[in-house]
Amino acid sequence: MNFKKWYADRGPKFIAQRASKLFSRYGISAQRSKTRIEDSMQTLAKFGCAPTFFTPGTVVERYPQFIQGLQKEGAEIAVHSYQHIDLSAIKPAEAVDQLMKALSVFEKFGIENHGFRGPYLGCSKELLDSIPADLFEYSSNQAIWVDGPALDSATNQTLIFDTLRRFYQPAPSSExxxxxxxxxxxxxxxxxxxxxxxxxxxxxLKSPGISQVWIEMLQQTHARGDLFNLIFHPELSSICTESFEILLEQAKLLKPAVWITRLCDINDWWKEKAGFKVDVHPNSEGLTLEFTCSARGTVLAKGFDHTYSDNLWNETYFELQDKTLTLPTNQHPFVGLDYKAPEQIVTFLREQGYIVITDHMATSCEVYIDAETLSRLGSQVNIIDYIETSSAPLIRFWKWPNGAKSAICITGDLDAMTLFDYASRLSTP
Ligand SMILES: [Zn+2]
Structure with missing residues (x-):
């Protein structure tokens, strides 16, 4: 480990503040950590929630039975490098070695592998490009800053807040x-x-303040139908546990439902959803649409004259019960894009469940976005708003299974169990 860089990235004040917190939270034995991790698992289980724990290979190596027990109780264990080092600060080849070494430890102790997260969310594009195919199914490293009134009004900012924000380099949820x-x-x-x-x-912030911020993050992601991938550290789990209860109670009340799940299940679902498609059959009366999706797939429609109030999904969409729909006119309730639209935007909109047309039929779609409008809109959020505020008829697959509107995952970085685990990070070469 490059100690000089490690020191320069943090500075003496941050290191001193962080060290005093660690001394108050960790002991020489792992028992305190084990108890609070198990307590947090039990609290989450009351809401049908199991966490994903990102765990360094060294921690799995030191506490294999404990980590195996967490997996047995339903937690997903995911790779968090081998040593707890910033993978974006070392050469991609060295970072890949760290991941491979962690994987061999996972395999040795019978821990399932699906995905990884770099310590400090450190993961460069070069590293992602260097990871051999089939090593992992997913990465969870891109940070999104989800703010709300409670966060905006918190003025008691310390150095720790800014230092961590610098590490995470989040993209704003406004875009x-x-x-x-x-x-x-x-x-x-x-x-x-x-x-x-x-x-x-x-x-x-104490537990009530943390709960309020999390509830606002939940509300924002639910309103948009997005994923709230919450990140916590088991060193704070005794403080977080009360907030988990308040947050998940709120999540259970929201309609349409919030899917409470783990990252490996999100990964399975997103790949299942990628196979959904619609076939369009013109006939003498108009069009018949035939949807192909799995049993837990949801097809939504809006902007039609028909009365489908029995199947209203939310205030805008109704849910199609049949997987075929005949339209009385030659309507194309899809999103048409200029043929010059960047491939990443086409892929992005398809991943959001829209049926996107880019060929000569694009201009006949009920929602058509020309090249100029697309470039003016710019951000992902603006493009979605443009489509969603249109009153034109639209049909789409929904993003989550079984009619859930949004999803939530509780993910913990299980970085260390004892003070020794922390100290060993500094002594590694
Ligand atoms: Zn970590």
């Missing part, structure tokens, strides 16, 4: 949606920040 996206070799499942360390140590 970027919090949903998975497929890269060539793996799925990226973004993570929502601020995290618990920023809220508690960075803003000095």
């Amino acid at each position: 970027t949606v919090s949903n998975p996206s497929m890269r060539t070799n793996l799925l990226e499942i973004p993570v929502c920040v601020p995290d618990d360390l920023q809220l508690h140590d960075g803003l000095n």
